[in-house]
Amino acid sequence: xxxxxxxxxxxxxxxxxxxxxxxxxxxxxxxxxxxxxxxxxxxxxxxxxxxxxxxxxxxxxxxxxxxxxxxxxxxxxxxxxxxxxxxxxxxxxxxxx
Amino acid sequence: xxxxxxxxxxxxxxxxxxxxxxxxxxxxxxxxxxxxxxxxxxxxxxxxxxxxxxxxxxxxxxxxxxxxxxxxxxxxxxxxxxxxxxxxxxxxxxxxxxxxxxxxxxxxxxxxxxxxxxxxxxxxxxxxxxxxxxxxxxxxxxxxxxxxxxxxxxxxxxxxxxxxxxxxxxxxxxxxxxxxxxxxxxxxxxxxxxxxxxxxxxxxxxxxxxxxxxxxxxxxxxxxx
Amino acid sequence: xxxxxxxxxxxxxxxxxxxxxxxxxxxxxxxxxxxxxxxxxxxxxxxxxxxxxxxxxxxxxxxxxxxxxxxxxxxxxxxxxxxxxxxxxxxxxxxxxxxxxxxxxxxxxxxxxxxxxxxxxxxxxxxxxxxxxxxxxxxxxx
Numbered sequence: 001x002x003x004x005x006x007x008x009x010x011x012x013x014x015x016x017x018x019x020x021x022x023x024x025x026x027x028x029x030x031x032x033x034x035x036x037x038x039x040x041x042x043x044x045x046x047x048x049x050x051x052x053x054x055x056x057x058x059x060x061x062x063x064x065x066x067x068x069x070x071x072x073x074x075x076x077x078x079x080x081x082x083x084x085x086x087x088x089x090x091x092x093x094x095x096x097x
Numbered sequence: 098x099x100x101x102x103x104x105x106x107x108x109x110x111x112x113x114x115x116x117x118x119x120x121x122x123x124x125x126x127x128x129x130x131x132x133x134x135x136x137x138x139x140x141x142x143x144x145x146x147x148x149x150x151x152x153x154x155x156x157x158x159x160x161x162x163x164x165x166x167x168x169x170x171x172x173x174x175x176x177x178x179x180x181x182x183x184x185x186x187x188x189x190x191x192x193x194x195x196x197x198x199x200x201x202x203x204x205x206x207x208x209x210x211x212x213x214x215x216x217x218x219x220x221x222x223x224x225x226x227x228x229x230x231x232x233x234x235x236x237x238x239x240x241x242x243x244x245x246x247x248x249x250x251x252x253x254x255x256x257x258x259x260x261x262x263x264x265x266x267x268x269x270x271x272x273x274x275x276x277x278x279x280x281x282x283x284x285x286x287x288x289x290x291x292x293x294x295x296x297x298x299x300x301x302x303x304x305x306x307x308x309x310x311x312x313x314x315x316x317x318x319x320x321x322x
Numbered sequence: 323x324x325x326x327x328x329x330x331x332x333x334x335x336x337x338x339x340x341x342x343x344x345x346x347x348x349x350x351x352x353x354x355x356x357x358x359x360x361x362x363x364x365x366x367x368x369x370x371x372x373x374x375x376x377x378x379x380x381x382x383x384x385x386x387x388x389x390x391x392x393x394x395x396x397x398x399x400x401x402x403x404x405x406x407x408x409x410x411x412x413x414x415x416x417x418x419x420x421x422x423x424x425x426x427x428x429x430x431x432x433x434x435x436x437x438x439x440x441x442x443x444x445x446x447x448x449x450x451x452x453x454x455x456x457x458x459x460x461x462x463x464x
Contacts, residue, residue, distance in 0.1 A: 018363065020411045022217060022269050025364070026243065026371040038199065041271050048411035050404065059270055066265075070244050070371065077262040080243060083270035114462045117387040120431050121460075122452040124394050126444050133397035141393045141400070194399030195406040216370035218410050219426070228392075232379030234426050236369055244371040252376055267370060 009092035032064035144188035149227035150298035155181045158292035174200035198271035212303030222273040253304040276303040283309035366421040388427040
């Protein structure tokens with residue numbers, strides 16, 4: 001049972017990731033939308049340390065507006081997609097407008 | 098002779114012989130320990146020499162002339178590849194370790210232009226495009242394309258109007274991507290073979306657009322045979 | 323009358339010392355700030371969005387040792403010695419200086435060698451002896 005559905009707005013969690021990560025620093029604390037599902041796979045926290053039969057978790061394609069990722073980004077329409085696994089996502093924090 | 102002068106000599110000459118030696122040492126030890134066989138090495142080498150951008154070009158050309166194939170390609174990249182003789186399960190039977198899990202073709206439209214990168218390491222769809230170009234693996238490309246895509250694309254000679262959404266795909270996990278560029282004007286009535294010739298590797302990474310005037314030159318060298 | 327040679331010998335160290343120092347040597351300080359901890363512990367490969375200048379992008383085909391390195395690493399993955407994610411993490415574990423100082427495939431082969439040792443398939447002295455033997459075979463000077 002997936003925690004998130006396509007169209008959900010999600011925020012990438014901030015948090016410690018000592019020694020190895022595949023959740024890019026530039027995504028931490030940033031909000032995007034679930035654009036697609038990816039099949040569940042072994043999480044990097046296990047796979048990178050040789051645990052091929054480690055914890056499997058759903059992955060998601062998260063689409064960000066580039067203007068939400070980079071302070072100086074000008075073009076309104078540009079986006080970036082990357083794949084984040086479930087433990088690193090939470091429902092989008094309400095942004096103060 | 099000062100130490101500084103010796104250091105700069107080594108940097109300039111690009112010796113790399115330490116790596117040559119290390120590679121031979123690792124390979125001979127690995128084979129002698131039975132970690133893999135010389136036959137494994139030969140088979141994998143053979144596979145690496147026959148994959149190249151021509152595979153991806155065939156996929157795009159076929160998708161351009163056959164809308165039903167295009168739909169199958171967009172729905173299930175790995176299955177559709179088999180129709181043009183590309184088997185993602187090769188050469189091991191369960192894929193190339195650094196490439197195989199999921200494959201998605203990204204269709205360029207008048208509204209959306211796709212470009213691919215792997216900021217973390219340089220993941221690349223080798224079964225359909227062969228070995229990545231060396232610039233794709235540079236720290237510089239990995240740093241800049243995600244944040245300054247229009248600037249980087251302009252350095253490739255590609256300018257897109259602001260209305261077009263440039264969508265950067267940072268392939269940081271198990272998916273591998275290839276861009277399907279739009280079919281250019283002036284190619285009406287062309288055969289699949291003629292069309293494949295203008296689908297260059299860079300158009301399938303997303304840093305170039307195909308043109309009826311440009312043909313794919315000899316695919317980049319796979320390294321020494 | 324002082325000779326030019328004496329003047330040179332006396333003045334050169336002073337002139338060299340005028341070069342601005344832009345790096346501060348690290349020498350295991352007793353304390354560091356949390357920020358410096360964070361900066362030093364940044365995973366090297368996580369480079370997306372870091373500033374960099376435009377450079378000429380070259381398309382340099384792989385040379386022999388690079389292609390063989392690629393094949394060696396994939397064969398080790400094929401036969402279950404490691405998976406590719408271990409390789410990628412191992413490349414980061416080499417640390418920033420080697421990560422950014424070595425050629426791309428230099429990271430691969432160094433990580434492969436190190437992993438064979440850490441997983442117990444070879445000993446460090448076996449690797450060292452093999453390197454010495456191959457160096458001699460190829461006529462590579464130290």
